[in-house]
Amino acid sequence: MIQVKNVSMNFGNFTALDNVNLEIPSGCAFGFLGSNGAGKSTLMRQICGIYDVPQGEILIDGQGVYNNPAVKSEIFFVSDETVQFANFTLDQLKKYYKNYYAKFDEQVFNKLTLSLSLPTNKKLAKFSKGMKRQSVVVIGLACNTKYLILDEAFDGLDPAMRSIVKSMIIDAMQKRDLTLIVSSHNMAEMTELCNYIMLIHKGKVLFSRNIHDSSESLVKIQVIFKDKVISQKDFENLGIQVLSFSQSGSIVNIIARGNSKEILPKIQELAPDLCEEIPMTLDEAFVYEMEVRGYGKKLLEQ
Amino acid sequence: MEKNCLNNKDIIINAAKSENILHKKQRFIVWFLSIIGTVIGYSSVFDDIISSNLDQEYHYKNNITNGIRHLEWDDFNMLGFFFCFVACISGVSLVVKTFAELHHRTTSDMQYALPLSHSQRFISKLLSLGNCYFVPLIVPSAVLGIIASITSAFCPHVDTADVIFIGIWAVAIIFMLGLITVFTVTIVTVCCGRAAEPSYMSVILGACLCFIVPDIVWLISASNPYSYTGVDMFGKMSFCTYILALWGGESMSDLLSLVVNLLLCILTFAIVMYLSYRIYRKRDGRSVGKPIVFHAIFEIILCLGVFLSASIGLNYVTIAISFVAYMIIRIVSEKENFKKKILAWVGLYIVYVAIVPIFMLVSNATNGFGTDNKIIREIKKADKIEYMDIDLNHYYYVNNDNYKDTGTDAESELYRYNSDDINNPIDYEQVKEFLVALVENSKQLDDIAGSGANFGFVNEYYRSYSYTSNYELGKKYDKFYKLDVGVDLPDDRNFDISIYFDDAEKAKEFAEFINANPFDAYKEPNDIPENLPRSN
Structure with missing residues (x-):
């Protein structure tokens, strides 16, 4: 299990992480969601021991990670770039990492490179972007670590490549107790791959929960008032925290914080002609959460 | 884990x-x-x-x-x-x-x-x-x-x-x-x-x-x-x-x-x-x-660089070049807001340059940070040994397997290890007297060379030096007087002879020996008379 306790970090005057608290259970797939510059990569780098933890602490299975080779031997980090591997062939990359990771599984490496038809004697510089990404993930899986951390590893890949990389990871998770931490901007992908999710913005964790857990989430509700004019304030007067309000004729759509079991009865006090919850995608949740904090459309309006 | x-x-x-x-x-x-x-x-x-x-x-x-x-x-x-x-x-x-x-x-x-x-x-x-x-x-x-x-x-x-x-x-x-x-x-x-x-x-x-x-x-x-x-x-x-x-x-x-x-x-x-x-x-x-x-190391390196450039030649050209280089390095290594710091950098530059004259003043006031005293102390320990070293540096080049002579430049140095004289004024006249005597004897080289030899001056303004002999790893200190001698020879041989100054007769004998038979003596090094000590 990874425990992030009261972690804060600044780059000069810029606050990258602001009192972050997080628990990542073993064996799960944990998604880091957030806007650009939100602090996802910084947190990941701290979890991998790339950055020191100046404030707070990060414990992996009860031990600090920074400058701790024993803990780090259970972590493999795939950054969002592959340029550092450009001059390696896959064979060299295998040799390189095999010297560091005692549990390096050559069988996994051979099997995956064979099944993905990756040339092992060709420099990665000559690979396509997808092949580079596949190669690094192959190495990551062959290192046989307990934690695999992917920083925007799927971004920029075409759907077919994404699918291949994802299935490699899912396969590994099923076979062994692999904990996956992945950051991405692609909500659909996160929904598909992760069972836990965290949303971070300006260094602060907005929420962290099981993806199927609806408590403390947002709800999208459609309400119809045929003979009434309703405003956002009417909902707020009922104690509903409205994040978004839109009206088109008699149809009102609201995004509210909380769970539908509490909110729907409250709306009934306004005697709507129709009131129902509309399923909301993670994508929408992300957008609305961010909009509330002045990111997205509101940024343009400013 | x-x-x-x-x-x-x-x-x-x-x-x-x-x-x-x-x-x-x-x-x-x-x-x-x-x-x-x-x-x-x-x-x-x-x-x-x-x-x-x-x-x-x-x-x-x-x-x-x-x-x-x-x-x-x-x-x-x-x-x-x-x-x-x-x-x-x-x-x-x-x-x-x-x-x-x-x-x-x-x-x-x-x-x-x-x-x-x-x-x-x-x-x-x-x-x-x-x-x-x-x-x-x-x-x-x-x-x-x-x-x-x-x-x-x-x-x-x-x-x-x-x-x-x-x-x-x-x-x-x-x-x-x-x-x-x-x-x-x-x-x-x-x-x-x-x-x-x-x-x-x-x-x-x-x-x-x-x-x-x-x-x-x-x-x-x-x-x-x-x-x-x-x-x-x-x-x-x-x-x-x-x-x-x-x-x-x-x-x-x-x-x-x-x-x-x-x-x-x-x-x-x-x-x-x-x-x-x-x-x-x-x-x-x-x-x-x-x-x-780590700015401390950066400052140390910059300070050393400015100090070095200023001490090699404290003049407008070197100062201008080093200042421009210094400012470029400062600006390049500063990501932003460098305009606010320019005055501070110029001030630091002046401080770094000022180290040179300050260092020299302190050196002067402290007798070379005490090195003078050390040298004098060491020289006092030295035995009284004086010798004259004459180098006739022979230059030649090879052309079609023939050695062509390009002339000889003779140089003579008088070394003295003398604990008694170190604190006394240098007796240039005594030195001159001896050297001129030697050179006068050597003037017969003129005849052999067929051209005017230029001997016999002792520059009184030539400084008396003490120096650390590297071969002795700093343990030996010499004090020497130097006489520059120029001579052209149509053909000659390299030789490098040292004679002891305290044996004037030997020196005279040496000069006469050279005059009498300047080349034959050096066809084989072993032919040098035993009474003329050879230098290393």
Whole structure:
């Protein structure tokens, strides 16, 4: 299990992480969601021991990670770039990492490179972007670590490549107790791959929960008032925290914080002609959460 | 947590093996340059070994004693040494690349995420440098040195000990150059977060290491009448190696000074690398991309650079050049808001330049930081020995196997180790009297030369020097008077004779001997009369 306790970090005057608290259970797939510059990569780098933890602490299975080779031997980090591997062939990359990771599984490496038809004697510089990404993930899986951390590893890949990389990871998770931490901007992908999710913005964790857990989430509700004019304030007067309000004729759509079991009865006090919850995608949740904090459309309006 | 089954030593060795994979190209370059350099360097040694018994005249002109040709360190071809030097300098890029995680974002992600502690990572990198840099640098010269030594053992005209010394000399010099390159670039690299800074800052630091010691010595001597210590700032080798200048070793042509310099170099390497490690362990991925991470070292290097440039020539041109270079470095290494700091930088520049005159004033006030007293004390211990050294430096060139004479420049130096006279005014008249007497006797050379010889002046304004004899590692102090003598000869032989000054008759005899038979005496060195002591 990874425990992030009261972690804060600044780059000069810029606050990258602001009192972050997080628990990542073993064996799960944990998604880091957030806007650009939100602090996802910084947190990941701290979890991998790339950055020191100046404030707070990060414990992996009860031990600090920074400058701790024993803990780090259970972590493999795939950054969002592959340029550092450009001059390696896959064979060299295998040799390189095999010297560091005692549990390096050559069988996994051979099997995956064979099944993905990756040339092992060709420099990665000559690979396509997808092949580079596949190669690094192959190495990551062959290192046989307990934690695999992917920083925007799927971004920029075409759907077919994404699918291949994802299935490699899912396969590994099923076979062994692999904990996956992945950051991405692609909500659909996160929904598909992760069972836990965290949303971070300006260094602060907005929420962290099981993806199927609806408590403390947002709800999208459609309400119809045929003979009434309703405003956002009417909902707020009922104690509903409205994040978004839109009206088109008699149809009102609201995004509210909380769970539908509490909110729907409250709306009934306004005697709507129709009131129902509309399923909301993670994508929408992300957008609305961010909009509330002045990111997205509101940024343009400013 | 399941423990990594490797122990610390295995982890470091494995990490070094992995690191080696990254430097294959650089290793090849070092091998290539080093082999080329060593082959060229030893070509002249082999030539000396093979051809030493072929040409009698060649023997004659190369100081053969008892039929043995004595080789020296400078028989190692300097062009070859230049290639070896370039191989050493190629280590700059290798070291910068070895510590790429300090200035390259993605490499930092890759390397800091690896299961290594700071010390394991640092030591593995040093091991990798040993494999990719020092091995290819040293092995060719060591192997060829062994081959040359074995070859010379079968050649009766060459002293094998000389060849072995050349081998040791070449390996030691190249090794020292490698050490200096590595520690110079490492200390700079660990203080910088971008790749550009180590490139130019290591050049500045290298130049400072090269010249700062002789520069300080020069400043002391320039501000003090007695403290000249004989350090040759631009010594014979200093164009291609900073070692000689670095520790004031004008010559490492003897084994003792070579060993001393090597030990000093290794000690400095150890200290600087330890300091580098202390800085390295404080760094993580956060400092990547920052131009300067540890400003104290940056300031020290800049201060040294300005101090050096100002002390070499405190005039408008050098000040202007160094100021422009200083400001460019400041601006480049500052990411933003540099306009606000320009005044502070100019102020600092003035402070750094002002160190030079302040240093000289303090040196003057303290008798060269006490070196004068030390020298006088040492001289007082010396026995009263005086001798005159006459060098007739014979220059010639080879054209179609004929030696063409280009004239001779004679120079005479009078050395005195005299504890009684050191604090007394120099008796120039006495010196002049003796020298003129000698020169008068030598004037008969005019007839032989067929042209006017220009002898016999003692410049009273010529300073009385004391200097540290490098061969004695600073234990011997000489005081000498110098007489410059010029003479042209149509044909002559090299000779280098020293006679003891306290034996005036001997000096006179020497002069008469030269006048009587100037060339015949030197056809064979053994023919020099026993009563004329030969210099070394």
